Amino acid sequence: MYLDYPASFDEALDAARVKSLLPTSGRTRELQVLNREIKRRALWSATVESLKTLQAIRTGVDAILSGNADQATVSLDLLNIISDQGYTPDPEHIGGLQDVSSFPRRSLILETQVGIARGAGWREQGMQPDVLDEFPAMELFRATAPKGGVEAERDWAKIWADEGGRFFDGRMIALKTDGIWQRIADSSKYPDGLDNDFAPFRLNSGMRTRDIDRDETESLGLLDANTQLTPDPIDLTADLAATPEVREDWLRQAITDSGLGSFDATGVLRFNGEDAA
Numbered sequence: 001m002y003l004d005y006p007a008s009f010d011e012a013l014d015a016a017r018v019k020s021l022l023p024t025s026g027r028t029r030e031l032q033v034l035n036r037e038i039k040r041r042a043l044w045s046a047t048v049e050s051l052k053t054l055q056a057i058r059t060g061v062d063a064i065l066s067g068n069a070d071q072a073t074v075s076l077d078l079l080n081i082i083s084d085q086g087y088t089p090d091p092e093h094i095g096g097l098q099d100v101s102s103f104p105r106r107s108l109i110l111e112t113q114v115g116i117a118r119g120a121g122w123r124e125q126g127m128q129p130d131v132l133d134e135f136p137a138m139e140l141f142r143a144t145a146p147k148g149g150v151e152a153e154r155d156w157a158k159i160w161a162d163e164g165g166r167f168f169d170g171r172m173i174a175l176k177t178d179g180i181w182q183r184i185a186d187s188s189k190y191p192d193g194l195d196n197d198f199a200p201f202r203l204n205s206g207m208r209t210r211d212i213d214r215d216e217t218e219s220l221g222l223l224d225a226n227t228q229l230t231p232d233p234i235d236l237t238a239d240l241a242a243t244p245e246v247r248e249d250w251l252r253q254a255i256t257d258s259g260l261g262s263f264d265a266t267g268v269l270r271f272n273g274e275d276a277a
């Protein structure tokens with residue numbers, strides 16, 4: 001079974017709304033070092049120190065997920081907010097991904113945040129016991145061409161094989177509870193990995209997943225007829241039950257405890273030694 005993304009569903013909205021804003025001067029390679037649980041609970045974008053910009057991203061993502069705005073409208077609103085704050089890009093990077101005001105960077109931010117929220121929502125739905133029993137496996141497939149030209153091309157068959165995945169007539173299929181979904185997104189191996197066991201696994205990859213029903217899963221030999229998988233849900237309910245202030249305090253303390261960086265007087269996360277990076 002494969003269903004395209006709906007305009008709105010509660011699990012995706014919850015996945016976006018549970019995140020706390022994380023202004024930081026850190027670059028992507030520094031932020032990737034943060035552990036999975038921190039990244040799952042934080043809304044950040046490399047070198048974005050402005051709370052207003054992050055708030056605009058959060059508001060825009062919510063509007064897209066809710067079906068109240070399209071990406072083009074949100075992207076333009078985001079540009080206006082960035083410009084109103086007097087943002088000036090580095091002259092050497094104008095128009096590129098290091099320019100927060102550029103169209104490619106705004107598109108990357110919105111597509112990634114919306115994609116992660118939808119992916120988390122689909123995962124949460126797919127881990128409901130009755131759904132998991134009926135659709136216990138997933139197939140990794142190409143939904144769109146990767147962005148970024150030749151540099152963005154990845155040999156997904158090789159990645160899948162390297163991470164221990166099995167092929168079925170060339171198709172990449174595994175149980176939803178298989179650790180391969182986490183491994184193909186591991187940022188310690190793949191610098192553009194998102195560390196989520198759901199799509200999008202890598203930045204701008206164009207890869208998605210679709211459900212495989214019980215009959216086909218059994219016919220492929222991935223699951224016995226009488227075997228039931230144990231759900232492994234993302235517990236967003238507990239996080240959402242806490243106030244935004246409590247969630248933010250948890251995030252800041254977790255990052256501070258990691259020893260990777262600290263927050264300055266304005267609340268911006270600065271990584272240890274980043275000035276020398």
